[in-house]
Structure formats: C-alpha cells, structure tokens
Amino acid sequence: MNTPPVTREQLVIDAARERQATVTWAEIEKLQLAVEWVELHPGDEVDTTVEWGMRDLEIAGDGAPTIDEGAVAEFALAIGVSTDSGRLYLGDAVELHHRLPRIWAKVTAGVVPVWKARKVAQATRSLPEAGAAFVDRALYFVLRKCSFAEIDRQVDQARAEFDPEAAEERRRKAAEQRRFDVHLRDMTHDGLVPVTGMLDLADAVALDERIAAKAATLDPALPLDVRRAAAAGMLGDTDTDTDTDTGASREVVLYAHVRPDQTMVDVDNTRTMITPGHLQDWCQQAGTKVTVKPVIDLNEELSTEAYRPTDELAEQVRLRHPECVFPHCHRPSGHCDLDHVIPWPFGPTATWNLAPLCRGHHRLKTHTPWTYHWEPGTGFVWTDPHGRRHIN
Numbered sequence: 251m252n253t254p255p256v257t258r259e260q261l262v263i264d265a266a267r268e269r270q271a272t273v274t275w276a277e278i279e280k281l282q283l284a285v286e287w288v289e290l291h292p293g294d295e296v297d298t299t300v301e302w303g304m305r306d307l308e309i310a311g312d313g314a315p316t317i318d319e320g321a322v323a324e325f326a327l328a329i330g331v332s333t334d335s336g337r338l339y340l341g342d343a344v345e346l347h348h349r350l351p352r353i354w355a356k357v358t359a360g361v362v363p364v365w366k367a368r369k370v371a372q373a374t375r376s377l378p379e380a381g382a383a384f385v386d387r388a389l390y391f392v393l394r395k396c397s398f399a400e401i402d403r404q405v406d407q408a409r410a411e412f413d414p415e416a417a418e419e420r421r422r423k424a425a426e427q428r429r430f431d432v433h434l435r436d437m438t439h440d441g442l443v444p445v446t447g448m449l450d451l452a453d454a455v456a457l458d459e460r461i462a463a464k465a466a467t468l469d470p471a472l473p474l475d476v477r478r479a480a481a482a483g484m485l486g487d488t489d490t491d492t493d494t495d496t497g498a499s500r501e502v503v504l505y506a507h508v509r510p511d512q513t514m515v516d517v518d519n520t521r522t523m524i525t526p527g528h529l530q531d532w533c534q535q536a537g538t539k540v541t542v543k544p545v546i547d548l549n550e551e552l553s554t555e556a557y558r559p560t561d562e563l564a565e566q567v568r569l570r571h572p573e574c575v576f577p578h579c580h581r582p583s584g585h586c587d588l589d590h591v592i593p594w595p596f597g598p599t600a601t602w603n604l605a606p607l608c609r610g611h612h613r614l615k616t617h618t619p620w621t622y623h624w625e626p627g628t629g630f631v632w633t634d635p636h637g638r639r640h641i642n
Contacts, residue, residue, distance in 0.1 A: 277364040278357060280329065284343035291321035304617050309341030311375045311382055314348040320618040323576070323611070324634045332578035333610060338372070345371035349382040352390035362393050369398065373405040381412035428453075445482070460485065553600035564588055567604045575622070575630045576611040577642045587612045591623060605630065 293306035293316030304320045317340060326336020346354045346367055353370060356362040370389060374382045388404045389396065430447035437443045449457065464481035465474065472480075548570050552563040559567065568583040583606035590597050590604065597603045602624070607615060614620050619635040630642040 274360055274363070278360065281343045281346070281357070281364055284325065284340050285347045287321065287325050288315055288317045288340055288344050291318045293317050293319075304613060307337065309337055310345040310371075311349050311377060311379070313379045314344050317344075319610075320614060320620075323614055323620070324636070327577055327634070327640050330578075332580065333576065333614075335578075339368075341375065342368040342371040345375055345382075349379065350374065350386040350390075352386045353393060356390055356393065362390075366393060370401055370405075373401060374408075377405065377408055378412050381408035384408040384412065551601045553598055555599075557594055557599060559588055559599050559604060563599070563601065563604070566601060568606060570601075571606050573606070574608040574611055575605045575642050576607065576614075577632060577640045579608060579611060581608040589615065 288309070293308075304318060306316050307319045307322065308314075308316050322337045322340065323333045325340060326333045329336065329339065331339065346357065350367075350371060353362060353367050357364060357367045370385065370393065374385050377385070385404050385408050388408075389401065392400075428448050428450060430449070431445065433444045433446070461478050461481045464484055465477035468477040468480060546562065546566050546569060548566060550566070552560070552566055554560050554563060567588055568586075571583055573579065573583055574581045574586050586606035586608050588604050589607040589612055590599065592603055605622075605624075615622065620632060622630055622632040625631050628641060632640045632642065634640065
C-alpha cells in the first residue's frame with residue numbers, strides 16, 4: 251500500500267502544532283522557575299529593623315511563602331516585565347503552587363493554560379486558606395473549559411462561606427471602584443484625548459443629562475458626538491467655578507516649544523505635537539485662563555549647594571525624565587523621588603546627577619547591590635546583583 255505524499259499544508263500545520271507545544275511548555279517551566287526563585291529568596295530573612303529598607307513581601311494568600319522585596323526586580327527584568335508585573339507573576343506562581351495544588355497539577359501537566367490558572371490565582375489571593383482550597387476543589391477538573399463568570403461565582407461563594415465579613419466589606423467598598431480618567435499620555439497627533447471612567451448610576455445619569463443639555467445649546471450644524479465632547483469640556487463653565495480676577499472658568503497650563511523652522515508645536519506635558527492653529531484654539535476658547543510660564547531649558551545645567559533641589563531644578567529634571575528611570579517602570583516622575591545618581595554629598599545636586607525613582611526602586615537602589623549610572627548615547631544603565639546590565 252502506497253503512503254500518500256506529505257503535502258506542504260500538512261508540514262505547515264504540524265510545524266504550527268510543534269511551535270505551540272514549545273510555547274506551552276516554556277510557559278509552564280517559567281512558572282515553575284518563579285516558584286523556585288521565591289524559595290531561594292525567602293522574605294523571612296529580610297532585616298526589617300532597617301528604616302525605609304527592603305520589606306518582607308506577601309505576594310500570595312495566607313499561608314503562602316513571602317519573598318525578599320529586593321529579589322523581585324531581578325526576576326521581573328529576566329522575564330521582560332516591570333517590577334510590579336513581576337511581583338504579580340511571582341505571586342500567581344506561589345498562589346498556585348502552595349494554595350491551589352490541584353489546579354497547579356493540571357497546569358504542570360499541560361491541561362490548563364497558564365494564563366487561565368493565573369486568573370484564578372489572582373481571584374483567590376484575598377481568600378483564607380479554606381476558601382482557596384474550596385475553589386481549588388471546585389474548579390480544577392473543569393477549569394480548562396469553564397468561563398470567567400464561573401470562576402468569579404466560585405470565588406464569591408467561597409468568600410461568602412469562609413469569610414463573610416470580608417464579603418460584606420467587599421460589597422461596601424465596591425463603590426470605591428469609581429474613577430474618572432483623562433488619558434493625556436494617549437493623546438493623538440490631532441489633539442484628541444480618550445476618557446474612561448466608572449460612575450455610580452445616579453452620577454452617570456446626572457452627568458449624561460448635563461452633557462445632553464449643554465450639547466443642545468451648541469451649533470446644531472456640528473455632529474451630536476462632537477457637541478457632546480465639547481460639552482464635556484465645558485462642564486466647569488459655571489458662575490461658581492469662575493476665577494473672580496480673570497473671569498476664567500478653567501485654566502490650561504501647557505509647556506509648549508516652537509522654533510522658527512518648525513511647523514508643529516511640541517507640547518511637553520501631553521507628549522505630542524500639534525499645529526499652531528490648534529494651540530491658538532485652545533487659548534482663545536471663551537472662559538479659558540492662559541498661564542505663560544518661563545521656558546525651562548532642558549539642556550541647561552542647573553545646580554544648588556543644598557541637598558534638596560530648587561523648584562526650578564526639580565521641574566527641569568522631571569521634564570527631562572517623565573517617568574521613573576528603572577527599566578520597564580512607567581510611574582510618572584511627578585510622583586517619584588528625585589535621587590542623586592552619585593549619592594550626595596559625593597555627587598552634587600545638579601541636573602546631570604538627579605533622576606526620578608519611584609519609592610520602590612529608590613529603596614532597591616539604596617538598600618541592595620543594585621546600582622545605576624548614566625551613559626551618554628545609551629541612557630541609564632542598571633547593574634543587578636549578578637552583574638548583568640539593564641538599559642532603560
């Protein structure tokens with residue numbers, strides 16, 4: 251009997267299956283390495299008597315091992331994520347290994363995908379040990395096919411049964427999920443900014459009614475969506491919100507730079523470029539207070555004899571470096587400490603020797619073997635405890 255020839259299509263599909271299997275087992279092995287890394291850096295060996303030092307981090311639920319805070323960043327960079335994401339990954343691995351052993355067994359056997367098991371781990375982290383065990387028993391044999399809604403249902407049932415006080419507190423705090431975000435960092439080149447939020451129903455209805463009423467007063471030739479967007483930006487235009495000195499109901503502060511040979515205006519604090527006409531429209535809108543501030547030369551070398559930088563020096567450094575300078579960290583520099591790269595008083599309080607570090611990475615630099623320096627043409631170069639270099 252002749253064997254039919256192998257077609258190109260069969261070769262491609264077989265190769266795709268092989269690559270997928272390789273990826274699956276690589277993800278499983280990475281999760282196992284995360285557990286081993288935590289075991290190699292137990293949190294109970296941290297010296298908690300050092301003020302402002304490294305901490306014993308609880309990265310999973312009750313009864314699971316803790317980790318030395320100083321060990322998180324190195325593993326995070328090894329798998330190519332931020333410190334926060336690395337801490338979450340390590341916590342998921344520990345939660346699965348120590349508190350969800352049945353699901354862990356399904357994951358390591360390749361039956362349940364890592365990403366879905368991590369979803370469960372993140373949901374059970376706040377449960378007591380008995381609650382986590384309940385979810386483990388309820389889901390391990392159906393997790394491969396069950397929905398996210400079923401995962402949430404089992405976790406809620408476990409919380410209600412094994413930690414009723416926490417269940418009530420969770421319901422009470424649900425209202426604190428409300429938020430309203432203006433994503434300036436995501437502004438398009440046309441000057442459009444996405445807005446997202448989560449409002450209480452009554453507040454959402456009131457807001458919708460107010461925007462609709464305001465939009466109805468605008469030029470009817472404009473599309474309704476455009477009028478509603480403009481109305482949202484005019485919500486502060488009331489008598490009670492008006493500046494008594496200028497008559498303005500809102501203030502717009504921009505760091506705008508334009509050169510004679512440049513056709514676009516560079517707006518620093520929105521990280522984009524707009525046309526001069528667009529900038530003019532912003533400044534000429536009725537009820538807008540325009541604040542003109544001295545231009546800060548980002549290339550000028552400023553310094554002070556004091557330990558703390560002057561306001562001008564601090565603002566210059568934060569404009570030069572909009573985020574924490576640790577690799578993969580995106581915390582805005584406005585919420586960061588200004589660190590002396592070469593520790594003061596050996597290094598001056600000067601433009602070239604200051605960099606924004608979020609509090610966690612500031613502690614990492616101060617209390618662990620991690621070091622960093624600036625290399626012209628390269629950027630900030632960090633060196634981990636094992637001598638590996640990481641460039642931000």
